[in-house]
Amino acid sequence: MILDKTAARKLTDRVCKLATAKDVVVGLAGGRTANTRFANNEITSCGDVSNVRVSVAVAFGQKRGSTATNQLDDASLRAAVAEAEEMARLSPDDPEHMPPLPPQKIAEVKARDPKMAAGAAFDAAANQKGVEACLGPSLEKKLVAAGFFESADRFQAVANSAGAFAYHAATAASFSTTVRTADGTGSGWAEATSWKLGDVDAPAVARRAVEKSERSVQPRRLDPGRYTVVLEPEAVAGLVGMVRFGLRAREADEGRSYLSKPGGGNRVGEKLFSDKVTILSDPGDARIPGQPFDGEGLALKPTTWIEKGVVKELIYGRYWAQKQGREPTGAPANIIMLGGSATLQDMIKSTDKGILVTRFWYIRSVDPRTLLVTGITRDGTFWIEKGEVTHPVNNFRFNDSPASLFANAEALSAPVRTSSGLAVPAVKAHSFNMASISVAV
Amino acid sequence: MPDHRSLCDGAVDTAKKKGASYADVRFHRWRRRSVRTREDHVTGIGSSQEMGFGIRVLKNGAWGFAASSILTKDEVDRAAVRAVAMAEANARSVRRPVVLAPVPAYDDVWQTPIVKDPFKVPLKSMVDLLLAVNAEALKVRGAKFCSSSVEAMNEWKYFVSSEGSHIEQEITRIAPSYEVTAVDTAGGDFAQRAHDVSGMPRQAGYELVENARLVEDARRVAEEAVEKLKAPSVTPGKRTLILDPSHLWLTIHESVGHPTELDRALGYEANFAGTSFATPEKLGRLQYGSPLCTIYADRTTPGALATCGYDDDGVRTGQWDLIRKGLFIGYQTTRDQAAWIRETASRGCSYAEDFGSFPFQRMPNVSLMPGDKDLSTDDVIAATDDGIYIQGNASYSIDQQRYNFQFSGRFFWEVKGGKKVRALRDVGYQSNTVEFWNSLDLVGGRRSWALGGSMNDGKGEPSQSNAVSHGCPTSRFRNVNVINTNTRGKKS
Numbered sequence: 025m026i027l028d029k030t031a032a033r034k035l036t037d038r039v040c041k042l043a044t045a046k047d048v049v050v051g052l053a054g055g056r057t058a059n060t061r062f063a064n065n066e067i068t069s070c071g072d073v074s075n076v077r078v079s080v081a082v083a084f085g086q087k088r089g090s091t092a093t094n095q096l097d098d099a100s101l102r103a104a105v106a107e108a109e110e111m112a113r114l115s116p117d118d119p120e121h122m123p124p125l126p127p128q129k130i131a132e133v134k135a136r137d138p139k140m141a142a143g144a145a146f147d148a149a150a151n152q153k154g155v156e157a158c159l160g161p162s163l164e165k166k167l168v169a170a171g172f173f174e175s176a177d178r179f180q181a182v183a184n185s186a187g188a189f190a191y192h193a194a195t196a197a198s199f200s201t202t203v204r205t206a207d208g209t210g211s212g213w214a215e216a217t218s219w220k221l222g223d224v225d226a227p228a229v230a231r232r233a234v235e236k237s238e239r240s241v242q243p244r245r246l247d248p249g250r251y252t253v254v255l256e257p258e259a260v261a262g263l264v265g266m267v268r269f270g271l272r273a274r275e276a277d278e279g280r281s282y283l284s285k286p287g288g289g290n291r292v293g294e295k296l297f298s299d300k301v302t303i304l305s306d307p308g309d310a311r312i313p314g315q316p317f318d319g320e321g322l323a324l325k326p327t328t329w330i331e332k333g334v335v336k337e338l339i340y341g342r343y344w345a346q347k348q349g350r351e352p353t354g355a356p357a358n359i360i361m362l363g364g365s366a367t368l369q370d371m372i373k374s375t376d377k378g379i380l381v382t383r384f385w386y387i388r389s390v391d392p393r394t395l396l397v398t399g400i401t402r403d404g405t406f407w408i409e410k411g412e413v414t415h416p417v418n419n420f421r422f423n424d425s426p427a428s429l430f431a432n433a434e435a436l437s438a439p440v441r442t443s444s445g446l447a448v449p450a451v452k453a454h455s456f457n458m459a460s461i462s463v464a465v
Numbered sequence: 466m467p468d469h470r471s472l473c474d475g476a477v478d479t480a481k482k483k484g485a486s487y488a489d490v491r492f493h494r495w496r497r498r499s500v501r502t503r504e505d506h507v508t509g510i511g512s513s514q515e516m517g518f519g520i521r522v523l524k525n526g527a528w529g530f531a532a533s534s535i536l537t538k539d540e541v542d543r544a545a546v547r548a549v550a551m552a553e554a555n556a557r558s559v560r561r562p563v564v565l566a567p568v569p570a571y572d573d574v575w576q577t578p579i580v581k582d583p584f585k586v587p588l589k590s591m592v593d594l595l596l597a598v599n600a601e602a603l604k605v606r607g608a609k610f611c612s613s614s615v616e617a618m619n620e621w622k623y624f625v626s627s628e629g630s631h632i633e634q635e636i637t638r639i640a641p642s643y644e645v646t647a648v649d650t651a652g653g654d655f656a657q658r659a660h661d662v663s664g665m666p667r668q669a670g671y672e673l674v675e676n677a678r679l680v681e682d683a684r685r686v687a688e689e690a691v692e693k694l695k696a697p698s699v700t701p702g703k704r705t706l707i708l709d710p711s712h713l714w715l716t717i718h719e720s721v722g723h724p725t726e727l728d729r730a731l732g733y734e735a736n737f738a739g740t741s742f743a744t745p746e747k748l749g750r751l752q753y754g755s756p757l758c759t760i761y762a763d764r765t766t767p768g769a770l771a772t773c774g775y776d777d778d779g780v781r782t783g784q785w786d787l788i789r790k791g792l793f794i795g796y797q798t799t800r801d802q803a804a805w806i807r808e809t810a811s812r813g814c815s816y817a818e819d820f821g822s823f824p825f826q827r828m829p830n831v832s833l834m835p836g837d838k839d840l841s842t843d844d845v846i847a848a849t850d851d852g853i854y855i856q857g858n859a860s861y862s863i864d865q866q867r868y869n870f871q872f873s874g875r876f877f878w879e880v881k882g883g884k885k886v887r888a889l890r891d892v893g894y895q896s897n898t899v900e901f902w903n904s905l906d907l908v909g910g911r912r913s914w915a916l917g918g919s920m921n922d923g924k925g926e927p928s929q930s931n932a933v934s935h936g937c938p939t940s941r942f943r944n945v946n947v948i949n950t951n952t953r954g955k956k957s
Contacts, residue, residue: 025535060555061926063733067558070551071927073532073821075517092513094534104514111510114588118507148529148547148554156558170735172926202736213736278610279648279655286653385739386862390873390893390950393654398871398893400864402739421862421869421895425952459948460895464739464866 025074026055026141026179029191035078035096036183042105045082045112047124048185051319053077055178060151063170065159067152082108086117120343124184128323135194135313136177137220145175145197145221158230162203167237171201173226182321190317195219199226200443202403203237204465210416211465212236213382213403215258215443219313236382236404243416243465246407252378253456254371254408255429259401260451261442262384263426264303264361266397269389271329271356273338277348282395282427283335290338297333297430300364304328307357311439312447314357324357333430363449364436371435371452373411379458380406380413384422395425400462419465420458429453469518472541473625476520479545481627485522485529485552487565488545489626491777492518492536493820498584499616502595504603510588517820520544524552526562532821566803566811568780570629575774577637578767579670583617586671591615594679595643601683602645607691611683613643615674618920622777630779638770638932640666640920641674643683647690656890658690659875661711664858665917667768667934689876689888696888699877704947705852706894707845707939712874713833714917714935715858720898721753721760722831722935724867725787726924727796731805737926739865742898743793745806751793754902759834760788762797764813769830769934770918771816777824780813787831791903799826818929825925830918832936839910842939847883848907849941853892854878854885858917860893860950871895873950891951901942909938 027035036050054076061069078101081090089111093104137144145151155173162169179193200215214232216224255263276283276290283291306326307314316324320342328336337353345352372380382404390396401419408414429451437450473490480488494516501509518541519532529552531544556562599611620636642663648655662677708716723729724743732740743751754760764782766772775781778800787795796806799815816827846854857875864870877892878885896904918934 025533057927059927062558063735064561064731066560067527067555068733069528069530069823069825070555071530071532071821071823072547072551073519075515075534075821077515079513088510090509090511092511092515094515094517095536107512111512111588115510116507116592118509120506120508148551152554152558159558168732168735170732172736174927200736204732204735204740208740211735279650279653280610280646280657284653284655286651288650385865388860388862390860390871391891391952394952396950396952398860398862400862400869402865419864421864421871423871423948423950428952460869462864462869463897464742464864464868 025076026177027052027076032179032181032191033189036181036189039078039080039101039105040183040185042102043082043109045084045109046185047083049081049124049320050183051079052181055176056146057174057176058146059172059174060155061172062155065163065169067155078104080105080108082112083121084112086119086121087112087115088118088121089115122342124186125188125321126186127188128190128317128321130190130316130323131308133192133307133313133316135219137195140175140177140195140197140221154226158201158226161230161234165234166206167234168204168206169201173199180315182317182319184321188321190321192315197221197224198443199224199229201230201233203233205237205241209465210237210241211403212240217441217443240404240416243418246417248420248458248460250455250457252375252454254375254378254380254450254452256368256382256450257440257448258383258442259381260448261444261446262387262399263429264359264446264448265444266387266389266395267426268356268359270395271339273340274344276338282393283338292335292338295334296427297330298433299332300433300436301330301333301430302362303330304360305356305358306360309358309360312358312360312441316357318354322352322354324354327353359446361439361448363438366435366437368437368450371450372408372413375408375452376410378408379417380408390423395427396423397425398423419462421460421462422457423459424457429456469623470631472538473623475538476541476545477625477627479542480520480522480549483546483549485524485549487523487627488520489624490518490520491817491820492623494621495819496584496619497616499614500588500591500595501614502599503612504599504610505596507592519817519820520548521824522548522552523563524549525556527552527556527559528563529555530823563801564804565800566809568778568800571775571779572631573774574633576635577668579637581671583639583671584619597680598643598683601680602687605684605687605691607647608645608687609648610646611643616640624777624779626779632775632779634773634775636668636773637670638666638668639671639673641677641679643679645687645690647694649694654694656690656694658686658693659857660686661857664711666770666920667916668770668772669768692888693876693890696890698891698951699889699947699949701947701949703944705849706942706945707849707852707854707880708942709842709854709856709939710915710937711857711917712855713937713940715861716872717831717833717935717937719861719863720867720870720901721787722828724898725796726826726828727798727802727805728826734924738924742866742868747793749792749794752791752903753788753793753899754791755905756790757836757908758788758791758902758905759786760831761786761834762829762831764829766830766832766936769916770932771828771830771934776813776815777817778811778815780811782813785812797826797829802826816931822929827924827931828922828933830934833938833940835911835914835938836908839912842909842913845907845909845939845941846880846885849880850882852880853889853947854880855892868897870898891949893948893950895946895948901945904942904944905940906943907941909940913939
């Protein structure tokens with residue numbers, strides 16, 4: 025269920041008035057999502073779900089408590105507020121509690137597609153027709169398609185007892201498909217995602233996955249080792265996502281992060297990556313608009329975290345920022361890795377010997393001291409020789425650090441929006457550690 | 466709470482009137498309560514309650530599903546109509562119509578047996594316990610940080626089907642956890658050690674927390690964090706591994722639990738989690754593990770996270786073997802999957818995370834049977850001349866067909882001459898599922914058997930969480946490829 029700005033304000037006012045505590049923060053999150061799932065060339069399940077969640081955080085001095093409910097009747101809201109207040113009264117002081125923020129100047133972000141707001145992508149018959157059209161190429165070529173189409177129309181709001189109020193509405197649409205050959209020796213994946221339904225060209229996504237699937241059949245054996253890699257944006261996104269976790273200031277200052285400095289403090293100001301690497305956040309970015317405020321209602325501003333390989337800024341929550349005498353940044357609204365002028369084709373052309381990676385799977389941290397992570401290549405891994413993609417190769421388990429990858433980066437493309445909600449480029453880098461063979465397809 | 470029985474019955478009637486050949490309605494409520502601390506203070510006390518209903522219908526052999534948090538007759542009827550419309554539309558893309566395995570109608574209740582309701586335990590006693598853990602841990606020189614928490618979860622659901630079932634269930638789970646960090650500021654190094662209970666949430670009341678020896682163990686856990694910080698780095702190579710239940714449960718989960726999900730094996734998860742090497746033609750033929758390896762699925766194990774009376778298809782739960790004496794013989798199934806492998810009944814593995822989630826096949830508790838001799842962990846260590854004993858779970862990753870995996874733990878002991886001689890660090894191991902389970906050469910007994918588990922096993926699109934446990938004894942594996950994960954100072 026979508027609440028517009030006026031209805032959201034009315035609801036947050038209702039909840040604030042129920043509280044006796046001086047400090048009250050009310051959060052709303054809700055909307056409608058619909059999905060159609062398919063596998064083995066047929067639709068298998070679907071969903072159409074509405075929900076609104078109200079969260080309440082209260083404090084008496086430094087004593088605080090919080091609750092949440094998705095029932096909006098008076099009795100349920102009153103009970104939620106009463107429970108939060110009871111917990112706060114029973115709680116010991118929390119020295120990290122921060123009082124509610126004063127009203128913030130929050131830039132409005134355009135992130136709601138009028139067509140989706142009007143109900144497009146929530147029509148079951150239209151969605152079935154769209155999915156069926158994407159199954160066509162697989163059925164014709166006797167390939168096996170699985171995939172997922174999802175649409176969402178959501179809103180978030182935060183209000184507090186100091187008079188602050190923030191509201192944001194956003195739509196999202198995504199279509200992904202994995203196409204496998206009937207003999208199970210080939211697999212290709214592709215996806216498109218945007219806040220605008222019109223940007224999601226599902227038939228084009230299906231064609232890309234079919235092409236990758238057919239090209240990846242009968243991979244040849246390639247030994248583990250260090251290779252030059254050309255990583256498509258989806259593969260890069262998985263690794264950039266791990267860097268994001270390492271940007272928290274408190275962990276760095278406390279000596280338990282990749283960005284902790286031996287002897288104390290953090291590594292802001294140090295050049296840790298190739299000068300090709302710049303990572304920033306900007307809720308107003310048109311490719312990947314983000315919610316312009318955090319869960320406390322703090323305005324999120326454009327922030328450059330890494331600039332030309334130098335760590336420029338870390339993530340500061342309000343408590344840690346105050347303790348360190350700084351302005352809080354809040355958590356990133358989105359992550360954008362700036363790119364270069366190369367195209368994916370340029371990167372392949374400039375590679376004498378290397379591996380083209382479509383995407384990674386099951387990426388997990390191995391050593392937070394070095395940002396070492398492990399994961400698996402999947403759904404299209406190819407050998408490059410003398411500037412051309414020559415044949416498919418087996419998948420690999422890699423063990424490497426995004427820090428090393430970015431230190432070894434040689435070329436970047438323009439960034440694109442990926443499935444994980446990051447905008448990142450394709451990256452060519454040398455010496456990437458493919459640790460062992462995965463025979464999985 | 467609204468009159469869920471009449472609302473459910475009304476929704477089923479509406480769906481049937483609209484032409485549904487089958488319908489079920491699930492009212493589903495989650496309650497959560499948590500206390501979190503770090504060092505000498507509380508960082509969060511909170512609770513939540515979320516409730517709604519989901520209606521699932523079959524028409525013309527296709528599923529439709531709609532859900533809402535608004536608990537009124539009008540909304541329930543609207544959702545029923547919408548679900549039928551979705552099924553009608555989707556039926557145009559169904560090439561093999563859904564067939565449900567038969568199930569009796571039940572009118573029943575089931576609930577987790579608990580001693581102390583964690584939603585009624587005074588907050589002060591929860592806070593005092595956690596702060597006592599932190600204080601005890603931080604007495605150890607070199608231990609710099611300690612974070613601790615307790616989370617209680619209560620899942621209530623009421624299921625009604627057009628075949629006559631009315632089933633009410635209430636599941637209570639609890640998850641205590643703490644972790645100590647030792648820091649060498651001058652050297653820019655740090656190490657963490659979590660109490661093993663952190664990976665072992667259970668279906669239980671607050672008595673689990675009180676009996677977990679959290680405070681009593683805090684010094685040891687902190688000392689091990691400090692010891693780990695200074696420990697020598699492992700020498701890589703083929704090694705014998707002794708895996709504690711606090712670690713092995715996750716290896717079972719990834720390398721046996723997921724590969725034996727029938728929907729994965731048949732391509733229904735291909736776009737997300739992947740498929741499985743354990744395909745149906747291997748049933749009764751694949752030597753998955755050594756003859757010591759019997760692994761069973763069970764949704765009735767007391768205290769295990771996926772235990773319940775009935776699954777979300779309304780099927781009564783049970784126990785069955787997946788691997789018997791090393792031979793692959795069974796799958797996890799739901800009502801709409803049983804016919805795919807010519808079985809006549811569902812194994813009862815349907816689950817939906819919440820009211821807004823479509824029920825599909827989720828993992829039951831999957832456990833390794835203890836050995837015939839009742840060996841303790843110390844007995845397994847004493848029987849080993851040269852090896853590494855691993856406790857707790859940390860990094861874990863496995864490929865999309867469940868062949869190649871890499872795992873790490875929380876604490877590593879070098880074993881020489883049947884004794885733990887010193888701590889090690891930077892230990893990881895890589896293997897292939899079938900090779901690994903065939904290298905199992907010693908299985909502990911009931912004395913060393915324990916349940917580990919996760920509250921957040923992800924699967925499906927949109928992704929859903931499932932709570933699942935894995936019981937196992939301390940067990941030994943030969944010739945496993947151990948890697949050194951420390952790349953500090955190494956140049957790429």
